[in-house]
Amino acid sequence: MEFLKTNIVTYYFRKFIFKAKLIIENPSDWKYTMDIEPIRTQKGIVILSHESNRLGASLLAENIAKEMKRQGKDICILSRQFGELNDEYAQIAPLQVFLSKRKLNKIFLELKRAGYNNLLANTAVNGDCIRMANECGIKVVSLIHEMPDVIKQLKIENQLKEILDYSNYVVFPTNEMQEKITSNYGKVSNQQMVKPQGIYLQDVSQQKIFNASQILEERIRKKKRPTNSGWRWEYNKPQRV
Helix, strand or coil: CHHHHHHHHHHHHHHHHHHHHHHHHCHHHHHHHCCCCCCCCCCEEEEEECCCCCCHHHHHHHHHHHHHHHCCCCEEEEECCCCCCHHHHHHHCCEEECCCHHHHHHHHHHHHHCCEEEEEEECHHHHHHHHHHHHCCCEEEEECCCCHHHHHHHCCHHHHHHHHHHCCEEEECCHHHHHHHHHHHCCCCCEEEECCCCCCCCCCCHHHHHHHHHHHHHHHHHCCCCCCCCEEEECCEEEEC
16 A cells, blocks of 8 residues: 555656646746636637647647637637647647636636637547536537557546546547447446547548659658768669669
8 A cells, every 4th residue: 555655646646747848848838827718609619639749649739629610610729838839839729728627617717708619629638628618508529549458557547536426428439449448437427429539530532642652762762861871762672872
């Protein structure tokens, strides 16, 4: 038991150090902690990202925002961390970074009054924000990406249960993921669906694919490998220069 307590303390200490490191590395992000004035709307959507690093989940949130913007949706982005993607988020839509739950509750209430009635929560890590959004009168769609082993590794079992209990919709990427999560952590209280996540490629003609492949092959042919031997690679075959 003492060993378990030590592990938990170590985990949260490392988490705190990691967040502090992001703040130090991205000092200009302080501007995003200031209150924003979102555009008044009737069907606004809030996108919640748990981080702003150039990693899979953050890039997924960014591309979801881009696609919604392309479709003419009124959106606002919330991030829980400082990071390199915040500047890119801010170019898509109004962005606010929050560092405490108290601040988040205030943001949710302000967004609700402005007509942002829907929240898209990206990844199970954001599970601890779902009940709060629900109590503020915001409908929540939660995207779950993590398998049970990852849930345990990240120590977010409680967050996941909050998602299952308080989300209006829970979206799983595959049937297998849905089965494993619900068998390990309980049923979804409201509605659930299986829908591939992160696919934004529109229908592309074979001619465009061919042209793109030709450009790629040309770049590969021109690419040189700098060495002292005077060799370069072309068509995967070494030739003397």
